[in-house]
Every structure is written in C-alpha cells, then in structure tokens.
Amino acid sequence: MSESPSPSAPPQPSLWQIFRVFLVMGATSLGGGVVGYLRTGLVVRQRWLDDVTFVELLSISQTLPGLNATNMSILVGDRLRGGRGALLAMFGMCLPGATLMIAAAYAYGVGGDDPWSKAFLRGIAAGAVGLILVVMVQLGAKVLKTLPDYVFVLATAAAVAGFGVQVPYALVVAGAVAIWWHRPRDRQGTK
Amino acid sequence: MKQLGDIAGVFAYLSLLTVGGGMAAFPELKTLSVDTFHWITFPELLHFYSLGQLAPGPNMMMVAAIGATVAGLPGAAVALIAFFLPTGLLTFGVGRLWTHLATWRWRPAIQVGLGSVAVGLVLAGAIIMGRGALTDFLYAGLAVVVFVLLLKTRINPAYPIVASGLIGLLAHWLEYAPTI
Numbered sequence: 001m002s003e004s005p006s007p008s009a010p011p012q013p014s015l016w017q018i019f020r021v022f023l024v025m026g027a028t029s030l031g032g033g034v035v036g037y038l039r040t041g042l043v044v045r046q047r048w049l050d051d052v053t054f055v056e057l058l059s060i061s062q063t064l065p066g067l068n069a070t071n072m073s074i075l076v077g078d079r080l081r082g083g084r085g086a087l088l089a090m091f092g093m094c095l096p097g098a099t100l101m102i103a104a105a106y107a108y109g110v111g112g113d114d115p116w117s118k119a120f121l122r123g124i125a126a127g128a129v130g131l132i133l134v135v136m137v138q139l140g141a142k143v144l145k146t147l148p149d150y151v152f153v154l155a156t157a158a159a160v161a162g163f164g165v166q167v168p169y170a171l172v173v174a175g176a177v178a179i180w181w182h183r184p185r186d187r188q189g190t191k
Numbered sequence: 192m193k194q195l196g197d198i199a200g201v202f203a204y205l206s207l208l209t210v211g212g213g214m215a216a217f218p219e220l221k222t223l224s225v226d227t228f229h230w231i232t233f234p235e236l237l238h239f240y241s242l243g244q245l246a247p248g249p250n251m252m253m254v255a256a257i258g259a260t261v262a263g264l265p266g267a268a269v270a271l272i273a274f275f276l277p278t279g280l281l282t283f284g285v286g287r288l289w290t291h292l293a294t295w296r297w298r299p300a301i302q303v304g305l306g307s308v309a310v311g312l313v314l315a316g317a318i319i320m321g322r323g324a325l326t327d328f329l330y331a332g333l334a335v336v337v338f339v340l341l342l343k344t345r346i347n348p349a350y351p352i353v354a355s356g357l358i359g360l361l362a363h364w365l366e367y368a369p370t371i
Contacts, residue, residue: 026248030349034249060289063302065210066278069249074279075286086283094275097248098255102267104242105256112238116363121238123359126330127352128241129321130337132214136313137342139211143306152304156311160218161318167208167219170315171308179304184296 011048011080018085021046022073022092034069038076048080069093152178194262195269197228202254202273209278211309213251217316230261237323245349329362 013021021041029037035058042049049057057079061071070090077089111117144150156174159165201223208216217240224230231239236257243253251274258270285292292298325331337351 028247030245030247030347056289057286059302060286061282062211063305064278064282064285065207066275066282067209067213067249067251070275070279071282074282078283078286083283086279090275090279093248094252094271095248097243097246097252098267098271100246101239101243101252101256102259102264104246105239105259105267108235108238108242108256109260112235116360119359119363120356121241121359122324122330123333123356123362124241124245124352125237125320125324126333126359127337127355128244129317129324130334130355131244131341131348131352132313132317132320133334133338134341134348135212135214136310136317139306139313140310143303143310145303149303149307152307153311153314156308157314157318160312160315166222167216167312167315171208171210171312174308174311175305178307179297179300182300182303184300 011046013046013048013080015081015084015088018077018080019088019092022077022089023095026093027096029069035072038069038072042076049076053079148181149178152181195265198258198261198266198269199273201228202258202270203277205254206274206277208312209251210305211313213249214316215309215312216251218312218319221319224257230257233323235260237320240320241324241352244352329358329367333358 025034025037025041039051039054043051043054057072057075058068060075061068064071070093073089073093074086077086079085080089108117112121140153144153152174156170159170159174160167205216205220205223208219221233221236225233225236239253239256243256244250246252252271254270254274255267258266258268260266262269321334325334333355337355340346340351341348
C-alpha cells in the first residue's frame with residue numbers, strides 16, 4: 001500500500017512490461033475463467049487498476065461482441081499506454097494459446113485418427129458441454145431478472161438450435177425486441 | 192489464395208457474433224466450417240473446440256487450429272487476425288467513447304436486452320454441440336457430472352475436462368462400445 005489510491009494518476013508501465021504481464025496471464029490462465037486471472041494480475045499484483053475501474057471495463061467487455069479476455073486486454077492496454085499498449089496487451093494474451101492450438105492442429109493431423117486419441121477427445125468434448133452450460137448459468141445469473149428475460153433466452157435458443165435460424169437474424173430480431181422491452185420509460189415521449 | 196480469403200471472411204463474420212462469449216458464434220461456426228466450406232468434419236470441430244477449452248488464454252484460440260488445418264500457418268494467422276481485429280477495433284473505439292455513453296438512457300436497456308439474447312445464443316451453441324458430443328448415456332452423464340461439479344465447487348475447469356478425457360480412454364480400454 002505504498003501508492004496513494006488516486007485514480008487521477010494512472011500508472012505508466014513500459015510497453016515491454018505490458019506485453020510481459022499479459023503474456024504471463026495468457027500462458028497461465030488455464031481452464032477458462034480468464035476474468036479471475038485478469039483481476040489477480042492487474043488489480044492485485046500490478047495495481048494497474050482499482051476494482052471499480054476493473055468492473056467498469058469488464059462491463060464494457062461483456063456488452064460488446066468479442067471475447068472478454070481480449071476485450072479486457074485492449075481496454076486495459078489502451079488506458080495504460082494508448083493504442084500500442086492495447087495492441088501489445090492483446091498480442092501477449094493471445095500468443096501462448098494460439099501457439100498451442102496451432103501445435104495441436106498439427107498433432108491432430110498426424111495422430112487424430114488414432115482410436116486412443118479419438119476416445120480421449122470424445123471424453124473432453126462431453127466435459128466441455130458441461131463447462132459451457134456452467135458458463136451459461138453464470139452469465140444468466142447476472143442478466144436474467146424477470147420472466148420475459150427467460151422468454152428471450154428460450155426463444156433465441158429455440159430459433160437457432162431448433163429451427164436453424166441464422167445467428168445474425170436471431171441476434172438482431174431478439175435483440176431489438178429485448179432492448180425495446182427494457183427501453184427507458186422514465187421520460188415517455190422524449191427521444 | 193482464395194482459401195485465405197474465405198478464412199478471412201468467415202472468421203471476421205463470426206467475430207461479430209461473439210456477443211456474450213465465443214460459444215454464441217458456435218452455431219454459425221459449425222454451419223460455415225463443416226456444412227458450407229467442408230474445412231473440417233463435425234467431430235473434428237468438437238475436438239478442436241474442446242481442446243481449445245484446455246488451452247490457456249482466450250477460449251476461442253481454436254480458430255487458429257481450423258485455419259492451420261485448412262491452409263497451414265498462413266491460414267492460422269489469417270483466422271486469428273480476422274477473428275480478433277474487427278471486434279478489437281470496435282472495443283478500442285467504444286472504450287474511448289464509453290465515458291460519453293455512461294449517462295446514455297438506452298445503455299442499461301442494451302446491456303440487459305443483449306444479455307438475455309447472449310444467454311440464448313450460448314444455450315443454442317451448447318445444444319448443437321451436445322447433439323454431436325453427447326451421443327449416449329456415458330457421455331451425457333459425463334457432461335452432467337462436470338456441470339454439477341463446476342457449479343458447486345471452485346475447482347479449475349481444466350481438471351474435470353481432462354478427467355473426462357481419461358474416462359473416454361478408460362471406456363476405450365474396456366472396449367465400451369458407444370450405442371451410436
């Protein structure tokens with residue numbers, strides 16, 4: 001606690017430090033849940049952000065398309081060192097996982113047809129479905145407040161998975177209805 | 192060259208659908224990479240996606256694996272850039288405007304409204320993935336166990352997913368024959 005908690009003077013780490021810190025987070029955030037690793041790295045260890053700013057940037061990341069991990073890297077990098085900071089933060093975050101997945105693709109090309117590999121991959125695909133459902137429940141716990149919200153969820157899922165509606169149409173139509181449903185009502189008639 | 196163009200187009204398009212996370216783009220990812228362009232088979236897509244959950248960092252680095260399968264290292268690079276550049280620029284721009292939007296009256300409506308649609312898209316992705324991955328009771332049971340475990344405990348998700356793979360190996364060793 002050597003620094004005073006003044007949000008007006010953000011820290012100025014070097015570009016190399018930004019790259020290094022995000023590279024470490026990109027390499028160690030195993031098993032999803034990157035948000036937890038980001039908070040530990042950025043708020044607790046480096047003290048580049050306070051918790052209030054972290055939550056605010058996270059809410060931008062979650063509203064916009066794009067993955068939370070990369071969106072957060074861009075927003076934090078930009079706050080610390082502008083555009084170059086954003087680029088290096090995102091690059092560091094993606095580099096380890098991308099390298100591993102490219103290596104995995106080559107290994108798969110060589111040994112993917114082996115029945116043992118197939119048995120293993122079959123198992124992790126089943127486990128991954130469980131993980132996705134947990135992510136969905138956690139996301140839902142934050143945003144689903146009233147009965148109509150659940151109707152929007154089921155209508156969107158049924159349209160896409162049941163009737164094969166293309167995601168962009170579902171996104172635009174269901175999104176427009178849902179946003180209209182939650183429209184600001186305090187000052188009716190003004191735009 | 193045409194292939195790299197296709198990769199760029201597909202992943203740039205998918206990038207904009209990732210509202211609420213990478214899974215929201217899964218239905219279109221399946222349609223385009225499996226049914227339209229025949230880059231990979233549906234089981235291969237499931238394998239890459241699940242392996243991607245085990246890799247560190249953002250959970251959609253599997254786009255690099257698809258790119259590499261289609262067109263080697265240039266394919267991987269194009270897939271990554273196409274998948275992260277459009278939303279990256281959008282986030283960069285909106286991040287700078289955000290303070291001006293803080294008091295915008297429609298902001299909470301957009302946040303809550305898109306939130307419920309995002310949950311629906313993730314559910315759709317899980318259903319489509321489940322149709323391919325949960326082909327019998329053993330694998331459906333595995334998904335349920337992983338779901339309950341991750342919901343009730345704070346265990347790192349990598350462990351139960353690797354354990355699922357080991358159970359898959361065990362089933363193969365025991366010559367367990369999936370019903371489908």
